[in-house]
Amino acid sequence: MRRVRPRSALRLDLRLLVPVVIAWPVVAFWGLVAPVWLVTTAAVVALALGVLTGVAGTTRRPSEQPGARGALPRGAETRAPRTAGRPGLRAVAAAAAVLGLLLGAAAGHRAVRTAGPVEALASDRAVVTLDAVVAAEPRAVRGSGPAGAGRPAPAVTVVRLEVSQVTGRGRTTSVSAPVLVIGRGPAWTAMRWHDHVRLVVRLGPAEPGDDVVAVATPKGPVQVVAGAGGVFEAADTVRDRFRSATTALWPDARGLVPALVVGDTSQTPLDLTAAMLDTGLSHLSAVSGSNVTFVLAAVLWLCGLVGVRRRWRPPVAALGLLGFVVLARPEPSVVRAAVMGLVGLLALSTSRRRAGVPALAGAIAVMLVWDPWLARSYGFALSSVATLGLLVLAQPWGRTIARRLPGRLKPLGPVLAIPVAAQAVCAPLVVPLQGSVSVVAVLANLLAAPFVAPTTVVGVVVALVSVLWVTGAGWLAWAAAVPAQAIAAVARWSADLPFGSIGWGDSAGAAVLLALLTAGVVATAPWAWHRTRHRPTVALAVVVLTAGVGLPTAPIAWPPPGWAVIACDVGQGDGLVVDNGGGHVVVIDSGPDPAAMRSCLDRLGARAVDLVVLTHYHADHVGGLAAVLELPVAEIRASPVLDPPAEATRVARLAAAAKVPMGELRAGQQLTVGAVTADVWWPARRIDAGSVPNNGSVVLTMHVRGISILLAGDIEREAAAQVLKEAERDPRLWGHIDVLKVAHHGSSNRDDRLLDRVDGRLALISVGEGNDYGHPAPATLDALQQRGFEVHRTDLEGDVAVVAEGGEVRAVGR
Known part of the structure; x- marks a missing residue:
């Protein structure tokens, strides 16, 4: 007879998770920024509320008191609950208590950190x-x-x-x-x-x-x-010898093996890092919960192999975990990974699976008490949500997938379910970081999954062997290099796939929309599968219609009609093109790479350049000038600050070789080139504070087709303050500004007063995908969002066009 699991065994225990989820954003967005005294007061009030409601929630009703009317007969007390209580009050008590605990921890940490001068x-x-x-x-x-x-x-x-x-x-x-x-x-x-x-x-x-x-x-x-x-000095020695043992490996493996084992990413090639980020594999290039789970599983398997008694295996595993954390450095990210790895291992245990969600909630609460700033950490949020997906979705989805696979392939059900579940729950959190939804992430994780465990486990063995014999560890490292190289190959191949991601937007609303859509798909998937089997024609029509709406069409019709300015996708740099009619254009900066600038001009059908403006002489603004000079160029105007000198000299030589006249732009000048006019605001003088070239950038407002665009170059705080002074002297010259080209690729070195002077709510950020400057800075994006700007980025959208249509100014990504 088939055994039926009791309904209670299938339910999720959310009694602790829900209060933690409620308290988390309160701590992140209020508890870490509000005055400490106010946070402390709120913590005390919440704890008091928790105690009062907790007492009220566990008080027995009058009908349950001995001797009351309708009381239980003598002897029945052993069969009835000790306290019936009120579930609603108990839930409020739990939420208030957790909130008070976390707010109190945040206030305490902040008080300690800010004590002193x-x-x-x-x-x-x-x-x-x-x-x-x-x-x-x-x-x-x-x-x-x-x-x-x-x-x-x-x-x-x-x-x-x-x-x-x-x-x-x-x-x-x-x-x-x-x-x-x-x-x-x-x-x-x-x-x-x-x-x-x-x-x-x-x-x-x-x-x-x-x-x-x-x-x-x-x-x-x-x-x-x-x-x-x-012990930390000893761990450093092990890391150094481990790094020495992997120096002879292939470049990708030389970077990935130490990254997966001890979180050392210093040798990882930049292009591989970018490929893993694009394909949703970046979690592998650092110590994560999955790595910890593999290490713990390997230790437990080894205990069983050598005959360690079952009751001694948890202490041995804990000792192995402690050694791994010390080796990888007990920084917050590593401790977080260790905690989530323990919870993940609990999720894989058939005997303790129901304890997984409460254990996760408790782990999150303990981590936020230990370090409240983890509430603002994307890494911590992704680890927590991914572990929740493993606990809640992976096993039922694995069983569902296994039922539909042929007999010999049924064991692959859970393997296929894990990356699908992780992508489903993590995608809404990744969207604000990337502005897109990865289509290849699930495929890439599925292909890479078989190679992660051998790389990690063998890598740990290599690290231990390297303590005694570096040469022997170097030979053994090739056993870890082969699966690591396979992971790199998967990342690079997946990154090159066409339409690997879908542009979605990076706002909070976009993230919420994706979360709701994901929840809707998960909830309706069984019904949709059933209907698909019975009405395949309707299902095929839905798929075709969705593909027709979702597939990008912008590359076919580019540039869009009515375009005035286009920020070209030239990588980490600036390259903007202004339409001057009849195939004639004005170019502001030329990006770092001639090939990228040439491709942009070809896409726009540019036949002649009436003016080139070089805001300053950094290579990411003038490196592609040679491509612009392949077209007929009437004139070049540039910053008078000839720094860096080598680039200034190179630009002058290129202009002389092409026989193009070259001049300077200074504050107060006005330009008229065909239908394009401009007012120059800066530079008026050289500023030696900060970056001299950046603060020497040409800043101008350009007017084309009734649109005014503020082009801020790469100015920093010092130059921005001077631009504002110039604007205050004669506000009429500043006028209405529709579009802001954000300074310095969204660097945090900015003056927000400049944002306040812009009337329009459209902002362009020319920035390279996967750049290691941290551009655009989260603080800059927050400042723009707080002021209601609609932000468009070349790293997420490719070329971005500003279009004037029916009196409306809007931006269109390619």
């Missing part, structure tokens, strides 16, 4: 001496300014420090404050996690709600006072 010194931009501990692995990125001809971009290293002592303004104070330092030079890259350092910096304020108290710029060399010591 660091925040005030940062507001004054004071120069101070810090004694600190390196709290996270130094992260090297390219400099804020592009490279000149024959010169690499200056190295920039971002380091998070936990400051223990600050000396400034004649006082030395003991503190506990996280500070983000942006340094240059090999000394910063050479620092290790948990090194004790002393340095002189200029402090600056952090963004509200940031997980650091201040941002610092070094004013001298950093001094390493002491190393991590003890």
